[in-house]
Amino acid sequence: MEEWEKFLRPYKQAVEELKVKLKGMRKDYQLKRQSSPVEFVTARVKPVQSIIEKASTRDIPYDQLRAGMYDIAGIRIMCQFVDDIKVITELIRERSDMLVVEERDYIENTKESGYRSYHLIVEYPVETIEGTVDILAEIQIRTLAMNFWATIEHTLNYKYSGEYPPEIKKRLQNAAEAAYLLDQEMSEIREEIQDAQKYYTKKRNI
Ligand code: 0O2
Ligand code: 0O2
Numbered sequence: 271m272e273e274w275e276k277f278l279r280p281y282k283q284a285v286e287e288l289k290v291k292l293k294g295m296r297k298d299y300q301l302k303r304q305s306s307p308v309e310f311v312t313a314r315v316k317p318v319q320s321i322i323e324k325a326s327t328r329d330i331p332y333d334q335l336r337a338g339m340y341d342i343a344g345i346r347i348m349c350q351f352v353d354d355i356k357v358i359t360e361l362i363r364e365r366s367d368m369l370v371v372e373e374r375d376y377i378e379n380t381k382e383s384g385y386r387s388y389h390l391i392v393e394y395p396v397e398t399i400e401g402t403v404d405i406l407a408e409i410q411i412r413t414l415a416m417n418f419w420a421t422i423e424h425t426l427n428y429k430y431s432g433e434y435p436p437e438i439k440k441r442l443q444n445a446a447e448a449a450y451l452l453d454q455e456m457s458e459i460r461e462e463i464q465d466a467q468k469y470y471t472k473k474r475n476i
Contacts, residue, residue: 274318277335280396280403281315281343288345288368288394288407289313295361303471305464307354307361309414313345336405340372340391343407348417351460352377352453355388355411362409368392371406384446385420387412415449415456 292311299306316324321335321342330338347358355377363370372391380386390409395402412420423442426434434442456463 278315278318278342280398280405281407283396283398284343284394284405284407285313285315285345287396288343288409291367292345292347292409295358300471303468305467307349307351307357309348309350311345311347313343316342316344340406341408343394343405345407345409346417347409347411348414349411350414350463351457352413353457353460355413358411359388359390362390362392368394368407380446383423384443385423386416386446386450387420413453415452419446419449 289311292308296306296308296311299308316339321339324330324339325332325335328338335342349355349358359373362368369392370390371393372389374389374391377386377388388411390411392407392409393404394407395404419442422445426438426442430438
């Protein structure tokens with residue numbers, strides 16, 4: 271266990287730092303009195319049990335975990351509108367404190383399950399007393415509707431270990447379609463919503 275704690279130390283540090291930095295983007299927009307593409311940010315270090323299971327199913331040797339498993343540090347950025355995802359991706363690509371090494375677009379290429387999100391794998395340097403450790407982290411960017419669907423599907427996935435009864439599978443596909451339509455509808459009235467939010471923020475600040 272002590273070995274795991276040592277191994278996970280830079281990941282824990284990275285997750286905390288990345289959370290503060292990415293939440294900072296929201297603060298910057300608020301200071302400029304502009305609508306933020308970032309709604310909220312969550313982050314976690316993958317539990318040891320999940321690391322062990324994933325290493326076993328993917329045949330990743332323990333001495334190659336740092337390079338072979340890129341979601342030990344996981345950050346999730348939620349936004350209101352699908353177009354916000356592109357803005358956030360671009361802001362992350364331009365940053366000098368992390369390097370995007372891979373992108374996976376599950377919005378253009380929706381997974382068979384119905385899963386939609388944009389994934390970035392970044393290399394991030396963590397300063398420790400023994401020097402710099404470069405770790406990989408996965409940043410998932412998704413709308414609130416995508417997050418709602420993915421959170422519920424993830425829970426059901428645990429219950430059924432991915433082997434859904436046909437009725438549940440169909441319902442989940444319907445729900446994925448509904449989430450997609452919800453995102454489309456909200457995009458159509460985006461300006462209306464953002465005007466209302468600006469008005470509300472102004473009123474609150476008086
Ligand atoms: P605030 O003030 O709400 O912005 P930690 O336990 O310290 O490691 P944290 O940040 O407490 O981490 O928890 P986590 O799980 O990483 O992130 C949860 C954050 O997401 C919390 O913000 C929640 O308020 C926010 N959150 C969760 N669901 C929603 C939602 O539907 N809408 C919005 N706007 N925010 C949500 P914080 O960090 O407490 O800060
Ligand atoms: P956690 O911590 O439980 O979320 P590969 O099969 O190799 O192409 P890989 O390496 O698993 O894919 O990476 P992928 O698919 O790019 O991203 C994996 C993560 O994306 C998952 O993490 C989920 O968080 C999310 N994800 C991918 N597909 C689905 C899906 O169908 N439903 C839901 N709810 N989430 C999905 P883990 O490994 O599940 O870890």
